[in-house]
Amino acid sequence: MVMNNNSDLIIYLEAIDTIRKEKGLSIEALIEDITSERSYRRYMNQELSIPLQILEKMILRLGVSMSDILIYVLKVKQKPSGIIEFFTYLHYDELTLATPYYKRLKDYQKDSLLLNTLVSMYVLWYEYKSHLISLNVFKTELEAHKHIFNTSMDTIESLSFYILYTIVYEDDAYHDKIIKSLLENNFYMSQILLFDIIADQYLIFLSNDENYTKDYENLSSLFYQVAHMWHDAYFIYSAQIHHAYVKFKNNDPSYMVDIKKHLYYEHLLLSKSSKKYRNIISAMTSLSMDLILKKDLEEVFK
Amino acid sequence: MIGQSQFTEVIESLRNQKKLTYAQFLDGVVSERSYRRYVNEGKPFSFEILVSLVERLNMKMRDFVIVSMNYISMKYQKEIYLAHYLDHQMYDEAEPYLDETSPPYFTHVGSKILPALKKRYAYHQKKINLYTYLHHLKSELSLDQLKKQHILDRNTLKLLLLLLEDGSFEDQVTVIPILYDVILGQTQLITHQYDIDLNALIQTLTRVIFSNEELKIAFQNIIESLFKVALHNTRKFHLEEGFQSFFKDALLVLDVKDTLFKECFMYYIFAKRIQHPNYTFTSDSYIKTFLSLNEAKEIFNASHFSSLYFMREGYGHEQ
Numbered sequence: 001m002v003m004n005n006n007s008d009l010i011i012y013l014e015a016i017d018t019i020r021k022e023k024g025l026s027i028e029a030l031i032e033d034i035t036s037e038r039s040y041r042r043y044m045n046q047e048l049s050i051p052l053q054i055l056e057k058m059i060l061r062l063g064v065s066m067s068d069i070l071i072y073v074l075k076v077k078q079k080p081s082g083i084i085e086f087f088t089y090l091h092y093d094e095l096t097l098a099t100p101y102y103k104r105l106k107d108y109q110k111d112s113l114l115l116n117t118l119v120s121m122y123v124l125w126y127e128y129k130s131h132l133i134s135l136n137v138f139k140t141e142l143e144a145h146k147h148i149f150n151t152s153m154d155t156i157e158s159l160s161f162y163i164l165y166t167i168v169y170e171d172d173a174y175h176d177k178i179i180k181s182l183l184e185n186n187f188y189m190s191q192i193l194l195f196d197i198i199a200d201q202y203l204i205f206l207s208n209d210e211n212y213t214k215d216y217e218n219l220s221s222l223f224y225q226v227a228h229m230w231h232d233a234y235f236i237y238s239a240q241i242h243h244a245y246v247k248f249k250n251n252d253p254s255y256m257v258d259i260k261k262h263l264y265y266e267h268l269l270l271s272k273s274s275k276k277y278r279n280i281i282s283a284m285t286s287l288s289m290d291l292i293l294k295k296d297l298e299e300v301f302k
Numbered sequence: 303m304i305g306q307s308q309f310t311e312v313i314e315s316l317r318n319q320k321k322l323t324y325a326q327f328l329d330g331v332v333s334e335r336s337y338r339r340y341v342n343e344g345k346p347f348s349f350e351i352l353v354s355l356v357e358r359l360n361m362k363m364r365d366f367v368i369v370s371m372n373y374i375s376m377k378y379q380k381e382i383y384l385a386h387y388l389d390h391q392m393y394d395e396a397e398p399y400l401d402e403t404s405p406p407y408f409t410h411v412g413s414k415i416l417p418a419l420k421k422r423y424a425y426h427q428k429k430i431n432l433y434t435y436l437h438h439l440k441s442e443l444s445l446d447q448l449k450k451q452h453i454l455d456r457n458t459l460k461l462l463l464l465l466l467e468d469g470s471f472e473d474q475v476t477v478i479p480i481l482y483d484v485i486l487g488q489t490q491l492i493t494h495q496y497d498i499d500l501n502a503l504i505q506t507l508t509r510v511i512f513s514n515e516e517l518k519i520a521f522q523n524i525i526e527s528l529f530k531v532a533l534h535n536t537r538k539f540h541l542e543e544g545f546q547s548f549f550k551d552a553l554l555v556l557d558v559k560d561t562l563f564k565e566c567f568m569y570y571i572f573a574k575r576i577q578h579p580n581y582t583f584t585s586d587s588y589i590k591t592f593l594s595l596n597e598a599k600e601i602f603n604a605s606h607f608s609s610l611y612f613m614r615e616g617y618g619h620e621q
Contacts, residue, residue: 009353018453052350059349070367096615191365231498231542257579264572267607268545271614290607300571301583301599 009050013043015069016058023062030061081110083119084193088234090126091197094271102126114157117148121164135168142168153181156191156198163198167205172212178202179215188226196235199223203242207280213249220246237265241277248284255284260296263289308408312370313355314341320359327358371410378408385411388419396423414442414457418464425468436473439465448480456493459484463506471516478521481507485531497539505547508532512554529555537613545612546573553592564601567593569612571602 020030031040034057042048059069086101108119121142128138142165149158151174159181162174181187182202188195199219206216220242227235244258259281266274266289273289285292317327324334331354332340332347340347347355356366375382384403387396400420407416418439425435439461448458459481466477481503483489493499508528511517518525529552536548549570556563570589574581583589583598593601 052353053348056349070363094613097613233540233542233545236542260579261576264576267572267610268569268612269540271611273608273611293607296575297571297602300575300581301595301602 009052009055010043010046012055012069013050013058016055016062017044019062019064019069025062030058034058034061081105081108083108083115084197086119086126087122087194087197090122090129091201092234092270093129093274093276095126095130096271098126112157113148114155117145118157118160121145121161125164125168139168151177153177154185156185156187156194159185159187160194160198163202163205167201172209175212175215179212179219182219183222188222188229192226192230193232193235196223196227196230196232196238199226200235200238200242203238204276204280207242207245216242217246217249233265234269237262237269238277240265241280245280245284259284260292263293267293308374309352309370310340310344310347312366312373313347313352313359315373316359316361316369322358327355331355331358375409378412381407381409381412381416385416385419388416388423391426393423393426410456415460418442418461422464422468432468436465436469439469440473445476445480452483452488453490453492454480454484456491456495456499459491459493459499459503463503466506466510474510474514474517475520478507478511478517482524482528485528498541501535501539501541501544504528504532504535505544505551508551509547512551525555545569546577549573550588553589558592564605565610567598567601568605568610 016030020027027037027040031037035043035054039048043050043054082101082104086098086105089095089098089101102123105119106123108123109116111119124133124138124141127133128135146161146165149161151158151162153159153162153174159178162178166172166174166178179202182199200223203216203219203223206212206219220239223235224239224243227239240258240262244255244262247255247258262277262281281289287295324337328334328337332351339345353363356363359366361369380399380403384396384399387393387399400423403416405412405417407413421430421435421438424430425432443458443461443465448454448462454462462477462481465473466481469477480489484491484500484503485507491499491503511521511525511528532548532551536544549566552566553563553570556566567589571581571583574586583595589598
């Protein structure tokens with residue numbers, strides 16, 4: 001007999017019960033020859049562990065596919081934590097937008113040790129960016145929690161931590177492992193939004209260093225594809241500027257088109273002008289951001 | 303929709319990817335002989351075995367489902383491409399895939415969405431009439447049942463949106479309350495791409511109602527709240543297509559003299575310029591129904607880029 005944690009299984013039973021109600025099926029009709037009504041209610045109240053075989057029989061009785069149940073579990077029963085929103089706004093220095101999520105996640109302990117710790121490091125990053133703690137305090141906390149994260153970076157949490165660590169310490173000691181993990185671990189298949197955030201963080205870090213041009217190009221290319229896959233304008237905005245910079249370095253004159261797109265996105269996505277990509281942009285053009293757009297828009301109204 | 307047997311294929315692929323031996327992976331769950339038979343014959347695992355093997359992979363079920371969907375979407379990507387091109391009415395691009403893609407379908411677009419889009423394509427190509435196309439949509443939907451239900455899956459949602467766009471006024475009047483209940487949260491949307499599907503729903507509903515005078519009158523009580531929802535949704539989900547659609551629709555309900563109209567007009571131009579780097583005002587017949595070139599230039603000349611940030615605090619609170 002395979003043992004499972006009942007608290008994990010209750011979400012499947014809740015999905016079954018919801019779909020039962022939607023189909024107008026009575027409990028009796030659902031459980032006939034499968035289990036007793038008393039047991040069913042005890043399973044629902046989590047007084048009794050539900051065997052997987054009984055769950056499976058009820059799924060068959062409902063006439064739904066297992067993927068329907070799994071998608072229900074995936075989307076309906078998973079309460080959004082706000083972690084991705086918090087990480088995104090923090091990454092883009094949108095502290096006002098990040099604040100409600102900061103308050104919600106300040107004492108976050110609902111997930112695995114790795115994710116809980118990563119969230120707590122981002123909470124500290126918010127506090128540092130908001131001038132609530134000093135850089136030294138933030139660095140000390142990062143150092144103190146480093147042992148929790150595996151340097152092989154085989155989880156996206158560990159990879160995210162070491163990217164944050166690298167940026168804060170401005171130290172490329174973990175570069176080889178980070179770039180290998182980003183390029184080869186396919187985290188974007190299951191954790192695309194977190195992947196987008198950390199990929200952009202690392203691209204900005206690499207953009208300053210001529211020694212890593214090839215890695216920058218490879219990661220930029222992957223990021224550009226992944227960002228467009230998910231249609232999220234924030235990451236397309238970021239991908240566009242790295243795409244421009246790679247073109248610029250390869251003497252492709254169409255890089256200005258990408259810069260303009262990036263700047264238009266900035267006005268659609270941010271609450272204020274951003275300095276985040278200014279180093280990259282100033283390496284490509286000496287024109288001010290507003291002037292680039294003004295000249296471009298003059299073409300529209302000709 | 304993903305078939306259960308495809309979960310078997312994904313499990314085996316992940317076992318290989320994680321370099322787990324049969325002994326490590328199967329101990330106490332299922333015998334190696336049975337496991338091989340499941341894999342070789344493409345048989346679905348029982349729920350019990352599936353849940354246990356996902357645990358052995360050290361994955362959460364939600365991650366496994368997402369990986370599975372991506373896996374199947376990659377393997378049968380022609381279905382995804384075809385659905386995308388048909389959905390966006392890019393028929394030249396769709397045509398090469400039409401002959402190569404036939405039932406049975408395997409991906410999440412396969413069971414209802416792709417056949418419905420193919421019917422719409424056939425209607426647009428004048429191979430079937432409107433009645434046949436709409437009859438197909440309605441035969442796939444149980445509208446009476448849907449009015450009472452509080453759950454909607456993404457396949458049904460897409461069919462309802464097609465009926466909303468292409469159906470008669472009576473069809474639209476039937477469909478709109480069902481869709482609006484999803485926006486209000488009174489009906490749950492079951493989908494693995496919640497933000498994208500909700501966004502498509504809000505965009506389509508907004509566009510159809512805002513651009514139809516009869517519907518505007520019939521549903522005037524929801525226009526204001528629908529605009530607020532669309533604004534909130536665009537900011538919250540920040541999907542690429544959301545901006546293009548929202549600013550276009552916003553111009554239909556805002557007063558030309560309103561400051562918000564002027565801002566939305568500029569954002570509309572930004573979104574257009576992102577989409578088409580050579581876009582010009584004079585080539586856009588839609589925008590010319592609101593403003594002349596001179597009026598547009600006036601708005602542009604009076605605009606201050608330093609305050610033109612859509613996400614800034616307070617934006618849209620005038621509404």
